Amino acid sequence: MRVRFPGLYIALGLVLAGLIHIVAVLTLPLLAPRNAHARLAALGPANTMIELPPATPGRQVIPMMAPDVRYAFCRFDLANGPVRLNARVADELWLIALYTPEGENFYSVAGADMKRAEIDLVISTADQTVEEAGVDAPESSDDVIVVNSPVTEGIALIRAPLAGPSRADRAQRALGATSCGPYTKSS
Amino acid sequence: MDTNRLTPALPNSPLALAPTQSTAWREEEATHSMRSLAYFVGTFVVALMLGIGSAWYMIERGSPLTTTKVGPWDGWVSEGNPSADPYTRAHVARSGRLPLTSTVARYFVARTDSAGHSLTSECEYLIQGFPLNARWWSLALYDEYGGLVANSSQRYSFNSEEMLRHADGTFRVDLSRNARPENWLPTGATDQHLLLLLRIYDPRETDASGVGLIPDDRLPKIERKACE
Numbered sequence: 001m002r003v004r005f006p007g008l009y010i011a012l013g014l015v016l017a018g019l020i021h022i023v024a025v026l027t028l029p030l031l032a033p034r035n036a037h038a039r040l041a042a043l044g045p046a047n048t049m050i051e052l053p054p055a056t057p058g059r060q061v062i063p064m065m066a067p068d069v070r071y072a073f074c075r076f077d078l079a080n081g082p083v084r085l086n087a088r089v090a091d092e093l094w095l096i097a098l099y100t101p102e103g104e105n106f107y108s109v110a111g112a113d114m115k116r117a118e119i120d121l122v123i124s125t126a127d128q129t130v131e132e133a134g135v136d137a138p139e140s141s142d143d144v145i146v147v148n149s150p151v152t153e154g155i156a157l158i159r160a161p162l163a164g165p166s167r168a169d170r171a172q173r174a175l176g177a178t179s180c181g182p183y184t185k186s187s
Numbered sequence: 188m189d190t191n192r193l194t195p196a197l198p199n200s201p202l203a204l205a206p207t208q209s210t211a212w213r214e215e216e217a218t219h220s221m222r223s224l225a226y227f228v229g230t231f232v233v234a235l236m237l238g239i240g241s242a243w244y245m246i247e248r249g250s251p252l253t254t255t256k257v258g259p260w261d262g263w264v265s266e267g268n269p270s271a272d273p274y275t276r277a278h279v280a281r282s283g284r285l286p287l288t289s290t291v292a293r294y295f296v297a298r299t300d301s302a303g304h305s306l307t308s309e310c311e312y313l314i315q316g317f318p319l320n321a322r323w324w325s326l327a328l329y330d331e332y333g334g335l336v337a338n339s340s341q342r343y344s345f346n347s348e349e350m351l352r353h354a355d356g357t358f359r360v361d362l363s364r365n366a367r368p369e370n371w372l373p374t375g376a377t378d379q380h381l382l383l384l385l386r387i388y389d390p391r392e393t394d395a396s397g398v399g400l401i402p403d404d405r406l407p408k409i410e411r412k413a414c415e
Contacts, residue, residue, distance in 0.1 A: 013230040013237070020238025025273050028246060029280035036285045057337035057375075063283050064333040064384060067343035068325050093323050095388065097287055103279040105267040105288040110389055112322065150269070157285055161323045161388060163348040 029102055036062055037075070037101035037155060046077040046153070049085075049180040051172065066161070070171040074156040074180030078149060082124035084183035085156050089119055090174035093163070098123065098147060099155040106154075107147050120144045122183050125152060130183070156180065246277045253278070257403045259297040260385070264398060265289055287388070293399040295385040298331070300409040306381040308336070308374040310414040311363040314383075316407040318356030321399075322389035323347050326360065326407070328372045331380040338373035345370050360407075383409070 029035075039061055044050045051072045055065040065071065076083040087096065094111035096119065109119070122130055126148050158178060160171040245253070248261070253274045255262050265271035266279060267286040279286060286294055299305055300312060316326070327344035328336055335343045345360060351369050352358045361367035362381075364374050374381060385407070390399030 009226055009230045013234045016231065016234035017237035017241070020235055021242045024239050024242035025246065025277055028242065028277045032277075032281045032283070034283050035280050036283050039283055055335055055343075057335040060334065062285060064329060066325055066386060067327055067335055068346045068349075093388070095287065095291070097285070097291075099285050100269070102276065103267065103282075103285050104269040104271070104276070105286065105291070106269045108287060108291050110291070110322070112389075155285065159287075159388075161325070161346065165349070 035101060036099070036103050037153070040073055040075055040155060044075075046075045047083055047181055049074045049178050051175050054168070066159075068162045068165075070160040070162065070168060070175055072158045072160075072175040072178055076123050076149075076154055076156055076180065078123065078125050078128065078152045080182065082122050082128055082130060082183040083180060085119075085121040085123065085178070085180045087119050087121075087158060087178040088174070089114055089117055090160065090171065091163075093161040095159040095161075096121065097157050097159070098149065099157060100151045101153060101155070106150060109145070116143075118143075121156070122146045123149050123154075123156065124183075125149055245274050246281060249278070250274070257295075257406050258301050259299045259303070259409055260295040260406045261297070262293055262295040262401075263289070266294060267292075289399060290393065290397045291389060291399070293387045293390055293401055295387075295401070295406060297383040297385075297409060298380070300411045302411065304411060306362075306383065306409070307414075308364065308377060308379050308381055311361070311374075311412045313410045313412055314360040314362060314407045315410070316350075316358040316360065317405045319347070319387055319401065319405055320391045321347070321387045322391075324385065324387040326350075326372075327384050327386070328362065328374070329382050329384060330377075331382055333382075336373070336375040336379075336381065337377075338375050340366075340373060342371065342373055345372065362409075363412075 043061065049072055052061055052065070053059070054070060055067050074085060085096070089111045092110070092112035095108060097105050097108040099105050120143055122144055124130060124146060130146050158175060160175055162168055162171055249263060253263055253265065253272060255264060263275055263278060265275045267288040268275070268290070286292070297306065306312065323346065325344050325346035330336055350358050358370060360370040360372055362372050362374055364376070387399065387401060390401060392400040394400045
C-alpha cells in the first residue's frame, strides 16, 4: 500500500506543530531560571533596599540596564505582613515601579506626578489591610499610598535617570537614603 | 462472528492463509509499516522543529502580533504590562529585564541599520534623530547580548539631557571606533555585532489603550557610512 495522502501527514504535522508551539510559549517563561527576581535574589535579603551596581562592560545584574540610570531595588516579601517603601524623591525624573517576579510592572509612579518630596508606599496583598498591620489614624493615611500587590513576593525598583554623567554621585546618594522594610505602627 | 472477521488480519494464523500468499503479504506489510513509521517519525520531528522554532522566534524577536516594526526599530507593544499576551510575557521573563509597562515607557531595539544590514563594530554609522515628546529618553549602545561596549571614554549612551541638539530639535550621533565631534558613541575595539536601545520614559502622547505613542517618523534613522 502506498502513502496515498501526503496531505494527511502535512495536516497532522501542522496540528502537532501548533500544539507544540502553544505548549512551548506557555512553558518557556517557567523555564527561565535567570529571571529578574532570581538575579536580584543573589544580591541580598528580601525587604531591604539595595542599590544596583551601575552597569559597566562585562558586568550588569540585569541585561540591558541603562548606563545612564541609577537603580535601587527592594525584593518585597509580604508573607509576614505589608512592606513599606520610603523615599525622598530627589528629582522629577525618578520612577518607582512594582513588579511580579516574572517582570510584570503592575504599578508605577513618576517623581513628577507626586505632590510631595517624600513618598511612603505600603505594599500589601489584597487580603491584608493596612489597619491590620497597625496603621493608626486615617488623617495620616493621605501621606501613605497603599498598593495592592497581586503577588506575595515581588520587586520594587526605583529608577533615577541621570541628567548628565556628573549627576551619578548625587543620584546614588539619594537612592542610598531610600528604605524598605516591614510596615509597623512605629514606622 | 468477531473471530471470523479478525482471522484475515492475523498473518501468523496457519488457518487463514496459504503459505505462498503469506510470504508476499508479510513482505508488503513489513515495508508498509516501516514506511509508515518513518513518515510518522519524520512528521513528528518536523512538527517539533516547527513548533519550538516558531515559538522561540516569536518570543525572542517578536511578530506582528506583539511588536511594531518601524524601519530598523522593534518595539514590544505590551512589554511589562500585566495583561500582556503570552508571547510578550515569555519574552520579558526570558530576558530577565524589568521593563516599565508600555503606558509609562517605550523601548525600541535596532539590530540593523535602516537598510537592513546588521549593526557591527566594523562599520561606521550616522544616526539622525528627531525630537521626541517625552519626559526623558536615552539612546544606548550594546553588544548583541545586551552588554555595554567597552571603550576608553566610558561613553555608553546619550540621553535627552546631554545630547547636543540642533535648533530644530534634531540631533545626530556618530557610531564609530574613532572619536567624532558632536555626539559620539564609541563602538569599541572588538569586532562584534551591536544593537541600539532607545528607551523613552513617559511619552506625552498615548494611543487609545494608553500605550505610549511615538510617531513612526520620530524614530532615528541609522545610515551606514563606511566599513573596514
